Amino acid sequence: xxxxxxxxxxxxxxxxxxxxxxxxxxxxxxxxxxxxxxxxxxxxxxxxxxxxxxxxxxxxxxxxxxxxxxxxxxxxxxxxxxxxxxxxxxxxxxxxxxxxxxxxxxxxxxxxxxxxxxxxxxxxxxxxxxxxxxxxxxxxxxxxxxxxxxxxxxxxxxxxxxxxxxxxxxxxxxxxxxxxxxxxxxxxxxxxxxxxxxxxxxxxxxxxxxxxxxxxxxxxxxxxxxxxxxxxxxxxxxxxxxxxxxxxxxxxxxxxxxxxxxxxxxxxxxxxxxxxxxxxxxxxxxxxxxxxxxxxxxxxxxxxxxxxxxxxxxxxxxxxxxxxxxxxxxxxxxxxxxxxxxxxxxxxxxxxxxxxxxxxxxxxxxxxxxxxxxxxxxxxxxxxxxxxxxxxxxxxxxxxxxxxx
Ligand code: DOR
Ligand code: ZN
Ligand code: ZN
Numbered sequence: 001x002x003x004x005x006x007x008x009x010x011x012x013x014x015x016x017x018x019x020x021x022x023x024x025x026x027x028x029x030x031x032x033x034x035x036x037x038x039x040x041x042x043x044x045x046x047x048x049x050x051x052x053x054x055x056x057x058x059x060x061x062x063x064x065x066x067x068x069x070x071x072x073x074x075x076x077x078x079x080x081x082x083x084x085x086x087x088x089x090x091x092x093x094x095x096x097x098x099x100x101x102x103x104x105x106x107x108x109x110x111x112x113x114x115x116x117x118x119x120x121x122x123x124x125x126x127x128x129x130x131x132x133x134x135x136x137x138x139x140x141x142x143x144x145x146x147x148x149x150x151x152x153x154x155x156x157x158x159x160x161x162x163x164x165x166x167x168x169x170x171x172x173x174x175x176x177x178x179x180x181x182x183x184x185x186x187x188x189x190x191x192x193x194x195x196x197x198x199x200x201x202x203x204x205x206x207x208x209x210x211x212x213x214x215x216x217x218x219x220x221x222x223x224x225x226x227x228x229x230x231x232x233x234x235x236x237x238x239x240x241x242x243x244x245x246x247x248x249x250x251x252x253x254x255x256x257x258x259x260x261x262x263x264x265x266x267x268x269x270x271x272x273x274x275x276x277x278x279x280x281x282x283x284x285x286x287x288x289x290x291x292x293x294x295x296x297x298x299x300x301x302x303x304x305x306x307x308x309x310x311x312x313x314x315x316x317x318x319x320x321x322x323x324x325x326x327x328x329x330x331x332x333x334x335x336x337x338x339x340x341x342x343x344x345x346x347x348x349x350x351x352x353x354x355x356x357x358x359x360x361x362x363x364x365x366x367x368x369x370x371x372x373x374x375x376x377x378x379x380x381x382x383x384x385x386x387x388x389x390x391x392x393x394x395x396x397x398x399x400x401x402x403x404x405x
Pocket of ligand 3: 059148281283
């Protein structure tokens with residue numbers, strides 16, 4: 001059995017030191033003291049033991065772009081970050097727009113994933129925004145649909161997709177940046193028209209990576225009116241703004257870093273519940289791709305290993321939010337919205353666990369990432385709450401030297 005020794009768990013928002021015994025994929029016992037006996041013991045002193053994160057927005061690049069990332073390297077990096085389940089976006093080759101195409105991705109997941117991976121189905125054929133994907137057939141195999149990387153700009157097609165997804169009891173996660181608009185308008189225009197359609201069709205709708213004041217205003221109002229709408233925000237939009245770009249392609253992503261005001265609005269939206277969750281948009285790109293001139297370089301930054309420490313350092317350590325808030329944003333709310341089981345830190349709970357070093361600051365070093373790619377604007381950041389040990393379905397999938405016996 002696995003014994004996590006000397007860590008703290010959050011009880012009513014205060015941390016209490018507890019030993020945790022894990023057996024057969026579940027938490028068997030939580031007590032102030034559990035003897036080491038013959039167990040596999042991990043030193044968790046100085047840590048907060050919490051639920052593994054569920055990242056509902058990631059790009060794992062396999063099949064099709066294995067020079068950027070693979071299921072194996074991506075899930076290793078996620079595990080290092082304390083993430084125990086990821087949802088993989090469908091901008092792949094072949095694109096999972098049919099059951100036959102999805103089979104390639106499912107096979108790779110089955111073979112190599114070290115944590116749970118849930119693929120998105122595409123909304124349109126090849127994510128081209130023209131004909132619909134095999135939504136009905138895919139619905140049984142995926143948790144949600146998305147054309148991420150692209151906006152479904154043809155409103156007729158989108159409405160058709162929404163009706164179909166609604167019929168199947170599914171959900172759409174949208175990359176909302178309308179074609180033909182620039183700056184924050186591209187996002188807010190898409191969010192507005194898609195909100196209207198979601199209300200009209202009754203389709204469960206999730207907005208990916210929202211980042212502008214106007215978008216949050218739209219979502220706030222729609223939620224008040226009872227629409228079945230949720231949205232996610234990203235650590236980079238919470239903790240960086242356009243001043244941080246400085247021509248560095250490692251700070252280039254879509255949607256881009258915004259003004260200081262939009263950044264503040266993003267944080268407010270999270271704190272007031274307009275934004276439901278935090279996801280990473282982990283989007284690896286190879287060094288030679290990111291070495292291109294700024295305008296030509298691809299959008300995207302890696303994010304698995306910085307999610308927990310950025311949120312902990314930026315929001316919990318500063319006192320802006322509580323342990324419970326963080327757990328809700330990275331685990332509970334994604335779990336509820338997308339129907340993904342999570343590791344509750346209770347006796348009998350599934351052992352999907354992250355162990356965050358909250359006593360010591362770690363300097364994030366992109367050279368040490370387990371991702372295949374190194375495109376991050378957070379290199380050299382000094383952060384609290386770095387994950388040091390991950391248990392996924394009862395197995396240790398990442399250990400930063402915590403094993404004692
Ligand atoms: O920054 C981004 N990178 N935004 C997207 O929507 C796509 C993603 C990617 O696939 O690289
Ligand atoms: Zn996107
Ligand atoms: Zn994305």
